[in-house]
Amino acid sequence: MSGWTLYFPYAVAFWLFVIGCFGITQSRNLIHTVLCLTVVQSSTYMLLLSVDFHAKAGAPIFGSTNPPGSASVDPILHALTLTDIVVGATVTALMLALTIQIHRRRGTIDPQRLRPMSE
């Protein structure tokens, strides 16, 4: 890899962020919104994991073939990404619960038709 391709993974991360939020602004269905939030979240995974990558290094899991001290990628960002995944799962659960309830009350899950406090 050389030149601009070295920064391509970061571009993917930022692209995911922007396109995920775009999906939310165009959303006509709350479940679609929840999935777009997942896309936005995966942009953070992409950034975190791209940052910590070491070329020609293995996973930070040692063993007999991979003794401690051999080259490895950064484990700290892996741990942060794990935390991030749990955060995403939990918000998804809450949003889906809210979606079910709003469908019960209003009969629709189209954000454009849910206008509670328009002036």
Place this chain on the structure above:
Amino acid sequence: MNAATASILAPLCLAVPLMGAALLAPFGKHLPRGLSSTVAACVSVAVFGMAVALALYTYHTGMVVHWMGGWLPKHALAIGISFSIDPMGAGLAAFIALLVFAAVLYTWIAFDFVGTLFHSLLLAFLGAMCGYALTGDIFNMFVWFELMTAAAIALTAHKIEEAESIEGAINLAVTNTIAGFIVLLGIGLLYARTDALNLAQLGEIVAQRPADALVLASFGLIVAGYFVKGAVAPFHFWLDDAHAVAPTPICILFSGIMVQVALYGVARIYWTVYSGALSPQAHEIKALFVGVGIATALIGATMAYAQRHLKRLLAFSTVSHSGMFVAAIGLFGAAGAAGAALFVLAHGLIKSSLFVCAGNYLNRFRSLDEELLGGKGRSTPLNSALFLLGGVALAGMPPFAISAAKVLYDAAMKDRALFAVAIVMAFASAIDAGAVLRAGIHVTFGIGKAQITGFSPREEEPECDGPRLERTPWTMLAAPVMLLAPAIWLGTSAAFRHGVERAAHAFVDRQYYVAAVLHNVHRAVPATPAAPRTTEDLAINLSVTAAALLAAFAGLFRDHIPQMVSPVLGPPLKQLRGLHSGIFTDYVAYMMFGIAAYTVYLVVAAR
């Protein structure tokens, strides 16, 4: 108290509420209401006590740094996560616990009981905010931020039978979740540069070379993300939706402390991580904060004035005050930080009491609409009196504490010849408090014409069960009294004010922070002379109060005023109100606009 005890108390401020939450949750409806509330109340009182003890200890002896997992820094390299507690952080944690205690009490006396989950969520919320205030690690701050959001979503949608509650919660969920991801992107960028997550460590590494686009962009992202929770323009739109539908104790917490905690986070991150590296750009960053603060203050005040629903009015007032806090922080000095801190405390107490009074109106008259309530306030004289008192307190009338706070940051402004900023702030305060006073006067005396713009469901479900109240019970009236009384004390106690000033000097001193966290060098807060109260400041406060009353009466008797103003102000106001559409799809578009504005400004202008 010695260092070992302080070190033990530090993580308990967080662990006790969280474990309390875990303890209460599985019981569901099997626990009697009193027991569940008692546990929650005891936990919040315990946290309050611990935080106050820590605040006093750190004030006199030096920062308390507790390294989780026992991982002390090796050769000034931070390995574990630290709770880096200074008087400001501990004081904020104490205030958080105080307001949660108030919310628990109000729930006890005025609320339907639906099981222990409500208290469990409240305790989780308490723990998260305390963790956020006390931690010294940037990713740890993000974790507690997410916990705050998760609890807030569930608590907002408490009145689940009403569709509006759910819609408000959805708006909160979408905007605050994206905010969290924005912050995480910023943290990722920063980590890529520094390979560190501890605030002190980050500050040291980032200060080693001049700030480039990467550092500035990460700052922009982190600020934008936390400003969403801090309800700063253009990220503030979710707050009024959430407030309009959330139950009163939750409004107390959102307006009283959650918004302010996020702003504290921004200030903390700026002072510990970025102040060293970004000192050449301090002027531009100050311009950003002050500019955004003024814009938010004006938008919030104007929108507050245009509301007829009491809770939405108070919510926009919070947005406006949030702008004032940001401007005060943005003045970048100890005086600004001290002023903001005192302002946060006073505002939290006063706004909470206003929300409780509004909640009392809701329970008594089943409405929060200014027009519908017109004149009914006479039958609850004490509640209405407290509401009006809250209104003038918000304007800054002595002896309430906001006047003391204004003194401090007005002083900062006068020093730096930012006179225009002070004028605009005073104007926004006047409009904002004027809106509250207008509503209060109309509800109490029925005079004048009520506000007719703004969204308002006319009839609403009361929050407490049982038959319609004939009189407001004394317990519901005791709450605002108990909240306003400390506000008076805050305003009149020169010793407390001086203490906050000294704590603020430590807060803005990056070297002080780094020395304590990485090098284990602990010093008491620096002794600084107290800023004196002058008659000039008193005059400012009285005139802002008078302006607020003027604004209130102008609103009530607007039919009698010559129609000069509305052709000019009408169309922009209509546009502004149109922006607050209630759908999160618009809000996300505004958020992206805000992110672009902040980051482009920082990267281009501040180089």
Place this chain on the structure above:
Amino acid sequence: MSPRIRTVVYLFSAVLTFGVLMYASGGLPPFGAFSGPYTDFVLQIGTLERSVYNIPTAVNFDFRGFDTLGEEFIFFTSVAGVLFLFSAVKAETQQHAEPMESERARGQSGAIRWFPIGLTAFIAALGMDLAAHGQLTPGGGFQGGAVFGGGLACIYLALGLPAFVHAVKKETMDFLEALGAFSFGALGMAALFIAGAFLQNIMPLGQTGATVSGGTIYFLSCAVFVEIACGFAVLMLVFLKQTQQTEEDEG
């Protein structure tokens, strides 16, 4: 705001944001070239001082165990929030009649009934294995718990809601989930009072590569497994019961 204006505002801002972030990422280390003292330290010390092979697990439960406490409570709060959202409605707290065996389950042959149970048992065992050996191989409490929860879904998919409700006892799962969350905090507090630092690794570390090693890392991982697995079970139960509610509403 009309949709078109919103789209224009958004696209304009998004292009700017993307541009400025790409510009800023010029300062990032090129892909594959990251290094730093914190990373190096953790990689060197992880196995040496904590007797684990899986360094991200060590980071998750030891070096940065405090973050994991927060993460665990985020999950706990969300499950509590979902329960709260579904229980606060008065109408929905009516006891449903014990659900009749669904059409699907009644007509199935023995193999179709028993195969999913076997599959669930296998997946559950896999989940527990992932959690229990988290310090040796890729895995840990979170991963194992999620797999376990996924395994429970097999029961629903094959046998329908009544079997699922029968298999997953809500009260027990609630209790176990809270127990998992509570014990994480309790281990941390025990470490605080015994050793002076919250969440310090105070248990014997064992031998690297042994099944039980890593001290508190192992036990914290197990506590998290219990919490996540039961949390997912409760979540699925609550959500799946909504399908029954919807059927009742509609039919």
